[in-house]
Amino acid sequence: MFRIGCHLSVTKGYLEMGRTAVSIGANTFQFFTRNPRGGSAKAIDPEDVHKFLEFSEKNNIKHILAHASYTLNGASADPSVRRFATETMADDLKRMEFTPGNCYNLHPGSHVGQGIDEGIKLVIGMLDSVIEEGQSTKILLETMAGKGSEIGRTFEELRAIMDGSRMQDRIGVCLDTCHVFDAGYDIVNDLGGVLDEFNDIIGLDRLKAVHVNDSVNSAGSHKDRHARIGEGNIGLEAMVRIINEPRLRKLPFYLETPNELPGYADEIAVLRSHYVGQ
Ligand code: FE
Ligand code: FE
Ligand code: ZN
Numbered sequence: 001m002f003r004i005g006c007h008l009s010v011t012k013g014y015l016e017m018g019r020t021a022v023s024i025g026a027n028t029f030q031f032f033t034r035n036p037r038g039g040s041a042k043a044i045d046p047e048d049v050h051k052f053l054e055f056s057e058k059n060n061i062k063h064i065l066a067h068a069s070y071t072l073n074g075a076s077a078d079p080s081v082r083r084f085a086t087e088t089m090a091d092d093l094k095r096m097e098f099t100p101g102n103c104y105n106l107h108p109g110s111h112v113g114q115g116i117d118e119g120i121k122l123v124i125g126m127l128d129s130v131i132e133e134g135q136s137t138k139i140l141l142e143t144m145a146g147k148g149s150e151i152g153r154t155f156e157e158l159r160a161i162m163d164g165s166r167m168q169d170r171i172g173v174c175l176d177t178c179h180v181f182d183a184g185y186d187i188v189n190d191l192g193g194v195l196d197e198f199n200d201i202i203g204l205d206r207l208k209a210v211h212v213n214d215s216v217n218s219a220g221s222h223k224d225r226h227a228r229i230g231e232g233n234i235g236l237e238a239m240v241r242i243i244n245e246p247r248l249r250k251l252p253f254y255l256e257t258p259n260e261l262p263g264y265a266d267e268i269a270v271l272r273s274h275y276v277g278q
Helices: 014-023 045-057 079-096 116-130 155-164 179-183 191-202 235-244 261-274
Strands: 002-006 026-031 064-069 103-106 140-141 171-176 207-210 253-255
Touching: 002 014, 002 261, 014 026, 014 045, 014 064, 014 261, 026 235, 026 253, 045 235, 079 103, 103 155, 103 171, 116 155, 116 253, 140 155, 155 191, 171 179, 179 207, 191 235, 207 235, 235 261
Parallel strands: 002 026, 002 253, 026 064, 064 103, 103 140, 140 171, 171 207, 207 253
Antiparallel strands: none
16 A cells, blocks of 8 residues: 655644644654754643544554654764753653554764764664663664765664664664765666665665655755655656655655645645556
């Protein structure tokens, strides 16, 4: 089944997000656990969650994906920035257990001049301190474009984080099409080769989600500016190959394109019309 949704900026509660998703033809969605710039999260209303889970069951909504605040940087040189990231993520993971069995997407962080090895070490330390035994949520490390000192520009860096963690069976990857393209992986002309490389270095069994975004910039630009589907340098044809690729087509896809809800509804309809089979 084609599992497609978009990032919802509404944070009025789970039921509201579920209804919004259905209204634009989605059967999944991504959401921020709190204000994207960090800060405190609204208390979870168990009644709202209960209604949402019922609604999801009836309306075939699955694989909702939480996105951590952009400001979390567990690889910072500043201990107070690291502490904030750690405390926020720990709280997010506790909240995620209200909707068990879903994924939590995280930008690994930026090493801000300390070097990639030190950055990776710090990220591993954070993950190991916040992921608790018995939780059902999988943490997804997002593939990054490599702007500034971002960690996660290469598959090797993501693999190194997983290898270093005691909790590696709880960690997976979310592939962002704009980010890998900007990072220099040629998903337009050699999607098969990129996936082979992903498989060799990380393992495709660890790939749990795909962010579908076109890119304003060119391959290898390390910029990270999302474009609407078909309006960037990846293009609609390549995107259609991505959603139908046998190694990807069963994964959940999430749009993070510059759109309001009507634009997302259009993109979902376009991609759905190009998805082969059910
Ligand atoms: Fe992201
Ligand atoms: Fe993304
Ligand atoms: Zn991005």
